[in-house]
Amino acid sequence: MSPDATDEDVAHVVERVESVGGEAFVSKGVVRTIIGLVGDLESFHGLNLRTLRGVADVHRISDPYKLVSRQHHAERSTVWVGKGGAGNKRVPIGPDTFTFMAGPCAVESPEQTLEAARMAQSAGATILRGGAYKPRTSPYAFQGLGVRGLEILADVGAATGMPVVTEVVDARDVPVVAEHADMLQIGTRNMANFGLLQAAGDSGMPVLLKRGMTATIEEWLMAAEYIAQRGNLDVVLCERGIRTFEPSTRNTLDISAVPVVQATSHLPVIVDPSHAAGRKDLVVPLSRAAIAVGADGIIVDVHPDPETALCDGPQALLGNDLRELAQACRRLPPVVGRVASHERVGHE
Ligand code: PEP
Ligand code: MN
Numbered sequence: 118m119s120p121d122a123t124d125e126d127v128a129h130v131v132e133r134v135e136s137v138g139g140e141a142f143v144s145k146g147v148v149r150t151i152i153g154l155v156g157d158l159e160s161f162h163g164l165n166l167r168t169l170r171g172v173a174d175v176h177r178i179s180d181p182y183k184l185v186s187r188q189h190h191a192e193r194s195t196v197w198v199g200k201g202g203a204g205n206k207r208v209p210i211g212p213d214t215f216t217f218m219a220g221p222c223a224v225e226s227p228e229q230t231l232e233a234a235r236m237a238q239s240a241g242a243t244i245l246r247g248g249a250y251k252p253r254t255s256p257y258a259f260q261g262l263g264v265r266g267l268e269i270l271a272d273v274g275a276a277t278g279m280p281v282v283t284e285v286v287d288a289r290d291v292p293v294v295a296e297h298a299d300m301l302q303i304g305t306r307n308m309a310n311f312g313l314l315q316a317a318g319d320s321g322m323p324v325l326l327k328r329g330m331t332a333t334i335e336e337w338l339m340a341a342e343y344i345a346q347r348g349n350l351d352v353v354l355c356e357r358g359i360r361t362f363e364p365s366t367r368n369t370l371d372i373s374a375v376p377v378v379q380a381t382s383h384l385p386v387i388v389d390p391s392h393a394a395g396r397k398d399l400v401v402p403l404s405r406a407a408i409a410v411g412a413d414g415i416i417v418d419v420h421p422d423p424e425t426a427l428c429d430g431p432q433a434l435l436g437n438d439l440r441e442l443a444q445a446c447r448r449l450p451p452v453v454g455r456v457a458s459h460e461r462v463g464h465e
Pocket of ligand 2: 429
């Protein structure tokens, strides 16, 4: 309460709080009175507490998200990706494993996708990525192959036995993407597209939710809450760099987001060093950092011929860089108490 709030002002706040079933604990100091509220947050919202006379400020103590919070679910979750059965394995993403996901930024052709998938798989990746709908900054840039891209991705997933993750940019495309993929990706530009989040939630498919490039961690978790609220808790968060004043990397990888998220949410969290850096020379060091900080996995761009890539060639790995990444993904997770996910594939 402000220093000049009267006893009546305090009594009025208490009365309003009690009128919606809450409890108010008044603590009177020499200069100020503080009122602590206990009860249902939603019912307090309707009170417009900031508008009551004598109220100086209102601070929320509890998390604004519920379903994705560790207050709701203390144990960290594991999300399984893949339909299972003969041609398609089930891959865990969670606290005991380290899951390496890789593939081309965009699906360009059956040959390019298969070659990239084989490169990813021989480096130890267990989930294949690849975009069929590309959310490009420019409307003149390659927009992806659409449904044809989904078909190619599904074929390559079946040929390699790798579950596939691909981006969906429009709520209307959720059914067709869900039909072809094992996990729906929601990209940085759509993190706050609430209709899309709800449609992805309704699909019942695992969702890879990237952090908005200008989103706070709380906003990102609220976006995940939109999916969870539709009864879908199979959400994996992906830190992919945020916009800062630093121009030497495309984005600034917020590595501290990983342990911050893990302390407050039970959802798995992975890192995308490729889209964070935008430069292939930083992908291996940032991947090592992701493993060391305790990320539940990484997602990395690879391409058989980055020079001709239709999207994000400068960040795609191949050759020695990919071998170096493969070695890091094999050696480092056990150092931080995790098994590589390919050792647990299908062992649900
Ligand atoms: C991508 O993964 O292909 C992509 C477009 O990523 P982001 O949404 O993080 O930019
Ligand atoms: Mn990309």
